[in-house]
Amino acid sequence: MPLNDDHFRAIGRIVVAFNILEETTGNASRILMGEGTPTIVSQALTVGESFDRLLFRVKALAYLRLPYPDFLAELEDWIRAAKKVQEERNRVLHSG
Numbered sequence: 001m002p003l004n005d006d007h008f009r010a011i012g013r014i015v016v017a018f019n020i021l022e023e024t025t026g027n028a029s030r031i032l033m034g035e036g037t038p039t040i041v042s043q044a045l046t047v048g049e050s051f052d053r054l055l056f057r058v059k060a061l062a063y064l065r066l067p068y069p070d071f072l073a074e075l076e077d078w079i080r081a082a083k084k085v086q087e088e089r090n091r092v093l094h095s096g
Helices: 005-033 039-046 051-065 069-094
Strands: none
Touching: 005 039, 005 051, 005 069, 039 051, 051 069
């Protein structure tokens, strides 16, 4: 079945939405590193990292820096949901 323009637009929306999720996760990681972390260091530790590594870093830093069990439980839920989004994105983009 040939792909039509609507299909390509839908794929584009998925790519853009996931990119926003990925950027937000990288920003969260940099924020959790703390204000004392030089920008060059936080960028070196996040730019070009896989989404899985960014999620791991956010979780690790949150557990180190945030003593809020309710928030950490919500973060765990968010990370699980983000991984499901990643799986769905990969399924759509890499199925053929």
